[in-house]
Amino acid sequence: MLAEFGYGVLLVSFVVTIYSGIAAFYGVRSKSSALVESARRAQLLTFPLITISSLTLIYLLINNHFEVSFVYEVTSRSMPTYLKVTAWWGGQAGSLVFWSWLLAVFTSAVTLRKWDRDAEFLPWVIVVSSITLTFFLGMIVVFENPFTRFWLVNGNVEPSMFKPAASATIFTPNDGQGLNPLLRHPGMIIHPPMLYLGFVAYVIPYAFAMAALITGRTDDRWTRITRRWSLWAWLFLSLGLVLGGRWAYDVLGWGGYWGWDPVEIAAFMPWLTGTALLHSVMIQEKRGMLKHWNMILVILTYSLVIFGTFLTRSGVLSSVHSFANSPIGPFFMGFVTLTLVSSIALLIKRWPELKSETEMKSMLSREALFLLNNLLFMSILVVCFWGVISPLISELLTNQKITVGPPYYERATGPLFAGLLFLMAVAPLSAWGHSTVQTLGRALWKSALAAVIVTVILFVTYTQNFYALLGFFLVALILFATGHEFWRGARARQKAQNENFFVALGRLMGRNHRRYGGYIIHISMALMAIGILGIEIFQTETQGTVAAGEALNLGDYTVEYRELASWDSPGEGVNYTRAVVDIYENGVYLGQLYPRIDYYFDSQQNMTIPGQRSTLRDDLYILLVDWQPVSSIGATFKIYVNPLVNWLWLGSITFLLGLIFAAWPERDPADEAVRRKVTRDNRQASAAD
Amino acid sequence: MQRTKFILGGLLILSAVVYLIASSTQASAEYFMTVNEVKAEGQAAVGKSLRLSGAVIGDTVQYDPNTLTLTFDIAHVTGDNKEIEAQGGLAEVLYQAVHDPSLERITIVYVGPKPDLLRSEAQAIVTGKLGEDGIFYAEELLLKCPTRYEEGVPEQASGN
Numbered sequence: 001m002l003a004e005f006g007y008g009v010l011l012v013s014f015v016v017t018i019y020s021g022i023a024a025f026y027g028v029r030s031k032s033s034a035l036v037e038s039a040r041r042a043q044l045l046t047f048p049l050i051t052i053s054s055l056t057l058i059y060l061l062i063n064n065h066f067e068v069s070f071v072y073e074v075t076s077r078s079m080p081t082y083l084k085v086t087a088w089w090g091g092q093a094g095s096l097v098f099w100s101w102l103l104a105v106f107t108s109a110v111t112l113r114k115w116d117r118d119a120e121f122l123p124w125v126i127v128v129s130s131i132t133l134t135f136f137l138g139m140i141v142v143f144e145n146p147f148t149r150f151w152l153v154n155g156n157v158e159p160s161m162f163k164p165a166a167s168a169t170i171f172t173p174n175d176g177q178g179l180n181p182l183l184r185h186p187g188m189i190i191h192p193p194m195l196y197l198g199f200v201a202y203v204i205p206y207a208f209a210m211a212a213l214i215t216g217r218t219d220d221r222w223t224r225i226t227r228r229w230s231l232w233a234w235l236f237l238s239l240g241l242v243l244g245g246r247w248a249y250d251v252l253g254w255g256g257y258w259g260w261d262p263v264e265i266a267a268f269m270p271w272l273t274g275t276a277l278l279h280s281v282m283i284q285e286k287r288g289m290l291k292h293w294n295m296i297l298v299i300l301t302y303s304l305v306i307f308g309t310f311l312t313r314s315g316v317l318s319s320v321h322s323f324a325n326s327p328i329g330p331f332f333m334g335f336v337t338l339t340l341v342s343s344i345a346l347l348i349k350r351w352p353e354l355k356s357e358t359e360m361k362s363m364l365s366r367e368a369l370f371l372l373n374n375l376l377f378m379s380i381l382v383v384c385f386w387g388v389i390s391p392l393i394s395e396l397l398t399n400q401k402i403t404v405g406p407p408y409y410e411r412a413t414g415p416l417f418a419g420l421l422f423l424m425a426v427a428p429l430s431a432w433g434h435s436t437v438q439t440l441g442r443a444l445w446k447s448a449l450a451a452v453i454v455t456v457i458l459f460v461t462y463t464q465n466f467y468a469l470l471g472f473f474l475v476a477l478i479l480f481a482t483g484h485e486f487w488r489g490a491r492a493r494q495k496a497q498n499e500n501f502f503v504a505l506g507r508l509m510g511r512n513h514r515r516y517g518g519y520i521i522h523i524s525m526a527l528m529a530i531g532i533l534g535i536e537i538f539q540t541e542t543q544g545t546v547a548a549g550e551a552l553n554l555g556d557y558t559v560e561y562r563e564l565a566s567w568d569s570p571g572e573g574v575n576y577t578r579a580v581v582d583i584y585e586n587g588v589y590l591g592q593l594y595p596r597i598d599y600y601f602d603s604q605q606n607m608t609i610p611g612q613r614s615t616l617r618d619d620l621y622i623l624l625v626d627w628q629p630v631s632s633i634g635a636t637f638k639i640y641v642n643p644l645v646n647w648l649w650l651g652s653i654t655f656l657l658g659l660i661f662a663a664w665p666e667r668d669p670a671d672e673a674v675r676r677k678v679t680r681d682n683r684q685a686s687a688a689d
Numbered sequence: 690m691q692r693t694k695f696i697l698g699g700l701l702i703l704s705a706v707v708y709l710i711a712s713s714t715q716a717s718a719e720y721f722m723t724v725n726e727v728k729a730e731g732q733a734a735v736g737k738s739l740r741l742s743g744a745v746i747g748d749t750v751q752y753d754p755n756t757l758t759l760t761f762d763i764a765h766v767t768g769d770n771k772e773i774e775a776q777g778g779l780a781e782v783l784y785q786a787v788h789d790p791s792l793e794r795i796t797i798v799y800v801g802p803k804p805d806l807l808r809s810e811a812q813a814i815v816t817g818k819l820g821e822d823g824i825f826y827a828e829e830l831l832l833k834c835p836t837r838y839e840e841g842v843p844e845q846a847s848g849n
Contacts, residue, residue, distance in 0.1 A: 360695065363694060363695070363698065368695075372702075375699070375702055379702070379706040379709075382706060382710070383706070383709070383710055383713075386710055386714070390714065390718075391721060395721075400720060400721070401720070401721030401722075401768065402718045402719065402720055402721065403718075403719050403720075403721055403740050404713070404714055404717050404718055404719065405717055405719060405816060405829070407713075407716065407717040408713045408714060408716070408717040408718075409713075411709070411712070411713040411716060411717065412709045412710055412713035412714075415705075415709065416706075416709070543757050543801075543802070545754050545755045545757075597805075604808075605805055605806065606805035606806075607805060608802070608805060623802060625754070625757065625802040625803065626752065626754040626802070626803060627754075636754040636755075636757065636802075638757075638801070638802050
């Protein structure tokens with residue numbers, strides 16, 4: 001009964017979405033404000049409708065309605081309630097509902113809040129968003145219905161939404177299969193929604209861009225309206241990527257955080273174009289250039305978002321992530337192609353109107369360096385895209401499937417990332433319009449000198465590895481150059497306004513959130529680079545089997561095996577096997593770690609949870625690999641020392657803070673102008689005294 | 690003048706990227722092969738970087754925790770997705786592969802922790818090189834167990 005209700009509401013929202021798109025289209029074409037208003041109301045209605053349907057699904061998940069096949073696939077009796085709720089996005093059908101729900105939320109937020117201000121764009125935004133939502137709801141209603149139930153027909157179990165035969169009865173399994181234990185980690189519970197928030201939020205800037213193309217308002221209005229959307233989308237996408245990395249590090253038990261898996265790359269590609277977009281819209285706003293380019297970036301981001309959803313959900317590529325496999329692939333590809341082609345056609349139609357207002361004059365100007373930054377991001381995108389599609393291409397051309405692994409990506413993207421780091425240090429110091437080697441050198445030489453000194457110190461005390469030293473040099477250059485920018489700005493203000501240094505710094509930053517938030521993000525990237533260099537270049541590992549009381553050595557660390565215990569936890573449906581090891585560093589006792597293996601009965605699967613000791617210098621990461629039931633030989637451990645990897649997570653937190661700072665609304669400019677006027681009047685008054 | 694500079698700069702970057710991609714592809718390309726193809730190539734396949742996929746035969750799995758050496762056989766599974774679909778999905782194909790002794794098999798040796806997902810009828814995707822002894826020495830081992838996470842219809846016996 002509930003399943004039918006949920007499905008019925010989904011069907012209604014599908015129809016309403018189609019209506020809203022069509023009504024908006026004809027309303028704006030025929031200049032009928034009544035029709036547009038009707039479209040808007042229909043659009044607003046999708047949000048409560050999909051919410052009701054989602055709540056129905058969640059109710060079924062929580063209450064063990066295993067007759068519903070989706071519930072059977074992703075939950076089991078032993079799962080705690082919060083996990084049953086999050087199972088909503090744990091399987092394909094549910095996650096598509098989740099995606100649609102987010103899109104309904106975002107579009108409603110746009111049409112509800114600033115309707116009068118953006119009235120010329122919004123009907124088209126509704127059209128674009130409705131097309132997207134229609135596609136997703138259509139996928140759900142036709143192919144991936146989360147409300148499909150099991151029926152018993154002549155002794156066979158069949159999944160079907162409605163009664164397949166007159167004699168059919170509903171079939172309820174005793175228990176479900178349960179969510180894959182790998183997905184029960186807190187990082188994995190919030191990783192998909194973060195990623196999806198980022199994915200879906202990018203639909204909004206795209207919709208506005210298309211609205212701008214259709215209406216012919218080709219100035220920077222669309223980028224100004226969607227600036228904050230892009231920023232939040234980017235925030236969530238970045239967070240999703242970082243959380244995914246942390247999840248891999250904590251759960252997958254291979255001592256790493258990023259494996260250049262096709263699905264990881266699928267989420268990384270829209271991030272690359274999104275990051276490029278974030279930079280290049282600034283050039284459009286400040287200099288009136290790169291308008292075509294921004295359109296291309298936003299279109300690509302949208303296509304890559306759909307493509308990314310498709311890759312993560314269709315299992316088209318072999319990957320540790322593809323827990324799903326389904327018939328919706330061709331439709332996804334068709335939709336991506338259709339929207340890409342029509343967007344590009346629209347762009348070509350408006351091409352002459354998007355001409356730059358100024359010309360690029362100097363190779364070292366801020367805009368030229370921004371352009372270079374964009375090219376580097378696009379290059380990384382091309383590298384990634386080539387890597388993902390190389391098996392398909394090579395099979396077409398040579399009938400021999402060729403694939404490239406992590407070494408390909410590391411080799412090809414390494415120099416490009418180094419280039420980006422260098423630009424991060426240099427570009428903020430260059431001037432808009434015109435910059436020369438002399439002006440740039442004057443701004444940079446102190447920081448460069450300091451970075452060289454740091455590199456020399458590291459060479460003497462830490463490492464002689466060339467790539468590591470180059471990386472650390474670039475990191476130091478960013479930190480000094482960016483730090484210097486803060487210092488310079490605050491000093492200038494301190495002198496001009498006669499303020500305390502920290503007050504001056506605070507006000508300086510408060511006046512320009514985007515710039516200083518951006519700088520904080522650059523610093524966070526430098527910190528993350530430290531962690532990545534550390535684990536990529538300096539990771540060491542060892543493995544071995546030891547009896548109780550024996551020890552394994554790795555670097556300065558000694559890991560001594562104490563004991564092992566194994567017990568069942570029937571309530572959770574898990575068997576735990578936990579080893580206790582003592583940790584020593586150069587003979588000094590540091591404490592105990594507890595690497596363990598969790599065995600899940602319902603899915604008959606192990607999960608290897610490392611014992612970790614994390615410091616800013618390095619991580620000691622111990623995996624329990626195997627053990628003997630009767631402690632004849634002992635237990636087998638694999639041990640990693642991952643130097644500096646903690647800086648990656650530290651950088652991620654800094655990144656989050658910087659982004660929130662950048663996205664935080666500044667005080668109303670009009671309000672600000674009034675305030676300035678008042679202080680100026682006061683000053684004039686006091687001068688007259 | 691400026692324009693030429695920008696065009697030259699752009700071309701420089703473009704060629705650098707093309708070079709990076711081409712050289713990295715060449716350096717790290719792995720050839721996707723099925724067990725049958727490896728057997729057919731015989732000695733010609735020795736030494737190439739290969740990526741091989743097959744069905745894990747549970748009875749052959751041996752693990753020596755002292756040396757962390759994992760040994761198991763995989764049976765031939767077609768690389769063609771359409772064919773897999775036609776035969777009733779990956780889970781079914783893997784099941785058939787394991788229970789059909791007439792199919793080609795190859796022995797895999799891998800040193801490292803025993804993966805959690807390793808069990809009979811899992812799909813193993815191994816990356817590494819074929820030795821002259823005909824044994825495949827894997828550097829990387831990925832496993833997929835489609836039975837559990839694909840849309841499964843529950844066994845009737847488990848209900849009611």
